[in-house]
Amino acid sequence: MQPQELVIISGKGGTGKTSIAAAFADYFPNKVLADGDVDAADLFLVLQVTETQIAEFQSGHIAEIDPDKCRQCGKCAALCRFDAIVTSESGYQVDARACEGCKVCVNACPHHAIEWKEAFCGLWKESRTAQGTLFHASLYPGAENSGKLVSFLRDKARKKAMDEGIPLILVDGPPGIGCPVIASITGAARILVVTEPTPSGYHDLERVLALAKHFQIPTHILINKADLETSYLKKMEDCAAKSGATVIGQIPYSPLFSEAQQKGQSILKAFPTSPEAETLRTIATILKQKMDESEAEGQK
Amino acid sequence: MKIAFSTNGNTLESLLDTRFGRCSRFLILDTETNHYEILENTQNLNAVQGAGIQSAQTVLETGAQALITGHCGPKAFKVLHAAGIAIYLADNRPIDELAKTFAAGKLAELTDADVEGHW
Amino acid sequence: MQIAIASGKGGTGKTSLAVSLFLANRDRSRLLDCDVEEPNCHLFLATRFVSRTSVEKRIPLLNPDLCKHCGKCVEACQFNALAEAGKAGILVFEELCHSCGGCTFVCPTGALHETPLKMGAITRALVAGKAELITGALAIGHTETPSLIRAVKKTRPDPEVAFTLIDAPPGTACAFAAAVEHTDFVLLVAEETPFGLHDLKLAIKALQKMEIPFAVVLNRMRPGFSSVLEFCKEKNYPLWLQIPESRAIAETYARGGTLLDAMPELEESLRLLLDQCAEAILCNPRN
Structure with missing residues (x-):
């Protein structure tokens, strides 16, 4: 059986x-979790995690000058467009932070003194949580985030789900509208967009919906802090209708989310009887129903 | 004719991987002999950007005349189109089933990119 | 400061x-x-708009008459900005180009040279x-x-x-x-x-x-x-x-x-x- 993937962006x-992702992690019974928000990977803070596997993640390459082979000809420094070859008392060196990984110096060095080394942009982890296995990552400071790491985490989650016959993968996607977001939604079964009634919230919603439409993925919108400015509801509904999405629910501006965070729990666990938790359970039920329906349709 | 399928599996029963640029491997099926070969797409998975462009070149080298995948971005489309490879879009169904659907002429050919590359 | x-x-x-x-x-x-x-x-x-200036980067431009299809530029590019498309020749994906100059450097026939391309803009306004x-x-x-x-x-x-x-x-x-x-x-x-x-x-x-x-x-x-x-x-x-x-x-x-x-x-x-x-x-x- 093919697991279904719900991505929250x-x-x-x-x-x-x-x-919201944390609340769903508590609601859905049998799933694998992936935190694709690698820049600020916070999901683990509200799930009690035990890391079971941890490894470095390779991304791109970086140049390194071997001082024993270098004859100080300076050709690399002359060709580098990124000011990444610097001189010190001990001769030419690569400034790792400035190096763009273009390999021009490696190819140009007449003495083959520049090595081409794999670069590592962070750590990826597999963790055990009460809510299921979680795949997450932490980027090294200043490292380049890319769709590649997000795709990698999704692949790990998918493999786990296939191996163990788990029907659902829940992905906390990256913010923004760039390459990592595209990497987080391609091939997903369903998208939930969590937005807010503010100028930038609305602006980004339009772009995210256009993206979801292009990938032909069924999409729902959850308006958080909805009561801050109610005039957005109509605009967001219109915007949703244009791209074939639906507004699935609204949650008021509420301090309970931060309070649940403080307890290291999702709102469903920390405040199970609150109206916010009730609304989220209703939304999750509808989502589940819709995903079951499209799966049944797919099998026909 | 030779057809390339994007997939995560190793056999004709494997499902199509709807991702083109970042799929794990390609299955190249020769429809005349029904023989197939598997080609890893590892290098593309390690590319920070332009995975689709690299995948397109990989497909090109196999001599396939058609590609069946789930989504194809504008950059990969440009490469495949320029090289004269026809692209067909399908769901994540088993490859043998899709091969039959294709033979029956029931898969629609992609004439324009269905995916925007960057936003 | x-x-x-x-x-x-x-x-x-x-x-x-x-x-x-x-x-x-x-x-x-x-x-x-x-x-x-x-x-x-x-x-x-x-704000009151004052001026806008383009920010350019350098991208390779191919002269197909000089290109011998050796593929060295495609191999040199670490950003997948160049692709070999069979008989159609070399394609350049300008958005992916990092302007490193690697392709023009390795091209043995001088078929590539650099040309400017707009990649963004800087706007000045008064408040x-x-x-x-x-x-x-x-x-x-x-x-x-x-x-x-x-x-x-x-x-x-x-x-x-x-x-x-x-x-x-x-x-x-x-x-x-x-x-x-x-x-x-x-x-x-x-x-x-x-x-x-x-x-x-x-x-x-x-x-x-x-x-x-x-x-x-x-x-x-x-x-x-x-x-x-x-x-x-x-x-x-x-x-x-x-x-x-x-x-x-x-x-x-x-x-x-x-x-x-x-x-x-x-x-x-x-x-x-x-x-x-x-x-x-x-x-x-x-x-």
């Missing part, structure tokens, strides 16, 4: 995407 | 603070919007008479975020303007690094939540590695919550401004207003905040 940061 | 306003994650109120700090100090500062993938400072300011807002905007599909940020930072200030404020992109990845590198000081905006604390720690780690001094601005303070506050106290990190959690601020923001619109009484604190930055910069033994 937001466009703008800070809309409450991870808090 | 260059002072960047940054945060480990999005949605902490960074842009709102940057714009408010700029407005409160408009007589002595200018603002650079370096969140070039999503520049939005201008959404919160009444409240003469305060300057400089906005960098990356053209859609392009990936050279750090280069454009560096170009925005190279724009020259009026010598009478003492402070250059920089609204940095969120996160701690390469775009953040490009925005904060070579600045004199960074104000880190954090929110008083466990997520906020975690992301603040990441940002601090990045700044310490780059050896840039910083202070923390704590947003969304609520009674009974103090994890970020205690963390700063314990580590002896300067915490210079605290902003309460307030529905009124959130509502003002939803309507397109800034922190300063919601709390005009902050003006004096925001002037003091900049003075504090200046003092820290002048006392920094490195300077």
Whole structure:
């Protein structure tokens, strides 16, 4: 059986995407989790995690000058467009932070003194949680985030789900609208966009919906902090209708999300009887129903 | 004719991987002999950008005349189209089933990119 | 003096603070919007357009008559910006090009030469008479975020303007690094939540590695919550401004207003905040 993948994205940061993802992690019984928000991977903070595997993640390459072979001809420094070849008392060196990984110096060095080394952009982890296996990552400071790491985590989650016959993969996607977001939604069964009624929230929602439409993925919108400015509801509904998406629910501006975070829990666990938790359970039920329906349709 | 399928599996029963640029491997099926070969797409998975462009070149080298995949971005489309490879879009169904659907002429050919590359 | 306003994650109120700090100090500062993938400072300011300049990069241009299809350029390109498309020859994907010059360098027949291409724009606008807002905007599909940020930072200030404020992109990845590198000081905006604390720690780690001094601005303070506050106290990190959690601020923001619109009484604190930055910069033994 093919597991279904539900991806939660937001466009703008800070809309409450991870808090909603955590609530769903508590709601859905049997799933694998992936935190694709590798820049600010916070999901693990509200799930009690035990890391079972940890490894470096390779991405691109970086040049390194071997001082024993270098004859100080300076050809590399003359060709480098990124000011990444610097001189010190001990001769030419590569400034790792400035190196773009273009390999021009490696190819140009007449003495083959520049090595081409694999670069590592962070760590990826597999963790055990009460809510299921979680695949997550942490980027090294200043490293380049890319769709590649997000795709890698999704692949790990998919493999786990296939191997163990788990029907659902829940992905906390990256913010923004760039390459990592595309990498997080391609081939997904369903998207939930968590947005907020603010100028930048609305602006990014439009772009995220256009993206989802292009990939032909069924998409729902959850408006968080909905009561801050109610005039957005109509605009967001219109915007959703244009791209074939639906507004699936609204949650008011509520301090309970931060309070649940403080307890290291999702809102469903911390405040199970609150109206916010009730609304989220209803939304999750509808999502589940819709995913079951499209799966049944797919098998016909 | 030779057809390339994007997949995560190793056999004709394997499912199509709807991702083109970042699929694990390609299955190249020769429809005359029904023989197939598997080609890893590892290098593409390690590319920070332009995975689709690299995958397109990989498919080109196999001599396939058609590609069946789930989505094809504008850059990969440009390469495949320029090289004269026809692209057909399908769901994540078993490859043997899709080969039959294709033979029956029931897969639609992609004439324009269905995916925007960057936003 | 260059002072960047940054945060480990999005949605902490960074842009709102940057714009408010700029407005409160408009007589002595200018603002650079370096969140070039999503520049939005201008959404919160009444601006008068002055000028726009293109930012170019160099891309390879192929002369098919000279190309022998050896494939050396495709092999040399580490960014997949060149592709061999069978009988159609070499294709160039300009958006993916990093302008490293590697392909023209290896081409044995001189079939490639470089030509300029627009990858973004820098817009200059005035706020409240003469305060300057400089906005960098990356053209859609392009990936050279750090280069454009560096170009925005190279724009020259009026010598009478003492402070250059920089609204940095969120996160701690390469775009953040490009925005904060070579600045004199960074104000880190954090929110008083466990997520906020975690992301603040990441940002601090990045700044310490780059050896840039910083202070923390704590947003969304609520009674009974103090994890970020205690963390700063314990580590002896300067915490210079605290902003309460307030529905009124959130509502003002939803309507397109800034922190300063919601709390005009902050003006004096925001002037003091900049003075504090200046003092820290002048006392920094490195300077």
